[in-house]
Amino acid sequence: MTRTALQDGSGATTRPVLQMRGIGKRYGHVVALDGVDLDVNAGEVVALVGDNGAGKSTLVKAIAGTHRIDEGTVLVDGQPAELGSPAAATRLGIETVYQDLALCDNLDVVANLYLGREVRRSRTPFLNREEMERDAAAVIADLAAHLPRLDAPVAALSGGQRQAVAVSRAALWGSRIVLLDEPTAALGVAQTAMVYRLVRSLRERGLGVVVISHNMADVFAVADRICVLRLGRNAGTFLTSETTPDQVVAAITGSAEVGPRKDS
């Protein structure tokens, strides 16, 4: 990985992989997003926080291509991008770890990593299981994701291990941006730590990472930057290293406009 761009104190580069400007999205009469800006740099973890209904999932779904936006512009790696479908987002190197993980319980780890993108033996309809297994093992070793067996159906895995499979899949295919919607909501302490270790290894690989979380401790443990949404609008962006949880909570609830606020 080459880090050509300038480094700031947090370890992230300033080479933007994702720039969203003036994003608007309505569901009927509900304005879910209104003029939202979001920037993600390569090798940076951005936490997206906000109260229930603030528009976090809507924004992530817009990036993932599952929901079309009504207004605003999106640049991916500096180029204007149309994120009209999940396939379009996938082609741009954007991978999403959905809150429900979207794993097939009856299939093994390897098959889940290659779901819908199975490797075939050259010009045949036949699966190349060996190549998939080898490359899956490499990704999992690279991420130091602790999985007991690659040929075990994921139904046999713990919640954290399943999360690790979903993150590994994103790491295997995501070349620019990985989105994680509340990846630790249902996990214990140790498994939460493992997921955030995986998130950090995605950052090491130079990917831009967006994590939605309600847990301030986790946010401060993993994120370089925190982007707060409130009622569908930007409510401040903070560098983790220069902020206290109280300041972020204040921005989330809208109780005060304090602290070293950095507009993106």
Added chain:
Amino acid sequence: MTTTSPAAATAPPSPDRDRGRAAVRAPHLTGPVLVLLGMAAVWGVFQLLNPHFLTARNLSNLVLQIGVLGTLSIGMVIVLVLGEIDLSVGAIAGVSAGVVALTIRDGHLPGLAAIGLALLIGCLIGLVHGTVITAFGIPSFIVTLAGLLVWQGVQLLVVGAGGEIAIRDPLVKAIASTYLPPAWGWALAGVGILAAAAVVGGNRRRRRRYGLAGASVRSGVTTLAVVAVVALGGAALLNSYFGVPWMLVILVVLLAAGTVLMRQTTFGQHVYAIGGNREAARRAGIGVRRTTIVVFVIVSALAALAGVLEASRQFSASSALGGGTLQLNAIAAAVIGGTSLFGGRGRIYQALLGALVVGSVQNGLDLLGQPAAIKNISTGVILVIAVVVDAIGRRRRLDRGAFD
């Protein structure tokens, strides 16, 4: 623990290790072994009650009897793995048989052309089912239930007022009543064993080429041994009567093709993925609709083929062909073999195992001169036992952390 073996005393305790030891200590009975044990019990009981049961003649008969059911059940396994069901396969078989008989008698088609036409009609019926299911999002249960009624009606129209059309075409008649010469039977068994060896060896070679840990030698040897015993034993047994029936050759080819399709191709992988988690498959970019339509085409084509086989057995197509319990037995056989009704779990060979169990019960009770009532009750009881055993087994597997 008071008595500790030296190995256990020196080895550091680890959860993985303990799990492995527990698994070794309590050898579990996996699905197919249980089904085989069940079948051995069924065979033992019938043999005790009637010594004619385990004769070459009767077992050869059994093979002919399960050809139709096995063909239907292969399709049923595929559609059940997808997480759908097809209630119309019996009726499709009836339509197909009627089409063959009618086009030969009134259309003067050669046998092969009539069969081709029947299979084509089977494919079209599946295309209609799959399209209606995917285009309107209607459950396959309802669509194929409607299909059952529609195609039974069509069958009555095709067969006509007489209720039966005799078949005189030599090819169609030959399918279910021709046996391979003994030498061919042995050769076929040999080909089967060589093919199995090639698959096992090829897998090991490919894994080595990709630098992966080799598949366990034990499972490879077990596979080969099972194939060899079944192939040679089957050939010896059948050759001591009339020989290996064409019907069995057809069934084995279908089983092999179905296994390759489901286990080795992206299509099969997608069927398992959709059956396991439809929404995840969709988000992963798998063509759920296209795959569903293709599955229903395959099931209906197999049903049409089953109709041809049954017509060949009866030398005629009647309005009753494919009716009665055949449809439900096809589902029962797949489930008894170990295929889940809830999608994502099932193997093609389970169609054969299930068809063998159902076929053995029917055949054995026939030998004992029992009426249809007793046959239906017995099949139903076995179906319940199979599902209960499967439910218990699944709970145990989940507890142990294994799942298949």
